[in-house]
Amino acid sequence: SQQGEEDPQALSIQEGENATMNCSYKTSINNLQWYRQNSGRGLVHLILIRSNEREKHSGRLRVTLDTSKKSSSLLITASRAADTASYFCATGGSGGYNKLIFGAGTRLAVHP
Amino acid sequence: GAVVSQHPSRVICKSGTSVKIECRSLDFQATTMFWYRQFPKQSLMLMATSNEGSKATYEQGVEKDKFLINHASLTLSTLTVTSAHPEDSSFYICSARDVAGPGNTIYFGEGSWLTVV
Numbered sequence: 001s002q003q004g005e006e007d008p009q010a011l012s013i014q015e016g017e018n019a020t021m022n023c024s025y026k027t028s029i030n031n032l033q034w035y036r037q038n039s040g041r042g043l044v045h046l047i048l049i050r051s052n053e054r055e056k057h058s059g060r061l062r063v064t065l066d067t068s069k070k071s072s073s074l075l076i077t078a079s080r081a082a083d084t085a086s087y088f089c090a091t092g093g094s095g096g097y098n099k100l101i102f103g104a105g106t107r108l109a110v111h112p
Numbered sequence: 113g114a115v116v117s118q119h120p121s122r123v124i125c126k127s128g129t130s131v132k133i134e135c136r137s138l139d140f141q142a143t144t145m146f147w148y149r150q151f152p153k154q155s156l157m158l159m160a161t162s163n164e165g166s167k168a169t170y171e172q173g174v175e176k177d178k179f180l181i182n183h184a185s186l187t188l189s190t191l192t193v194t195s196a197h198p199e200d201s202s203f204y205i206c207s208a209r210d211v212a213g214p215g216n217t218i219y220f221g222e223g224s225w226l227t228v229v
Binding site: 041105 | 148153155221223225
């Protein structure tokens with residue numbers, strides 16, 4: 001089962017621009033994670049934000065979490081062509097960190 | 113860092129046959145692994161939770177007799193697609209967490225492409 005929707009479904013930008021992706025979820029969560037997937041490959045973990053955190057940074061990535069709205073955003077600053085990939089949010093429920101439920105994902109294309 | 117290996121990365125099988133996909137944690141022990149399925153341009157759908165030494169827990173709508181899961185050791189879980197049909201063609205990904213490692217990062221395998229002809 002999917003947890004929620006991601007917005008936008010697809011995003012096309014130029015190198016150097018910022019990319020913002022949003023994720024909404026339905027149930028209460030323990031944490032929310034963002035993953036990246038290159039076409040036809042496995043997933044790479046980007047960042048985890050706990051339910052008691054509101055914002056987290058990692059390099060060019062900035063993640064926010066609003067538990068009252070059950071939403072999160074991922075901002076990639078100064079995008080590069082190599083950032084082209086699909087990005088998924090995934091939520092871990094109160095049962096633990098193990099079982100992840102994924103959002104629909106955003107396909108990001110960064111053009112040189 | 114922790115690595116999860118899947119094998120085979122690609123497999124083609126004939127309709128009606130069974131195919132087995134392996135998921136191994138290479139440098140850590142995983143009491144729990146997870147199997148996901150992904151259709152092209154779609155998200156990952158959790159199929160089942162694989163528990164070492166016990167039966168797998170399947171998500172609603174997933175046929176346990178069709179997707180057999182065995183977690184015989186702390187480093188290996190297998191998914192067997194039985195009596196495969198073309199609609200079973202998909203990308204299958206496993207994940208595992210290192211319970212002894214720092215943080216709560218879950219490691220994913222590289223996935224296995226299954227094509228049923």
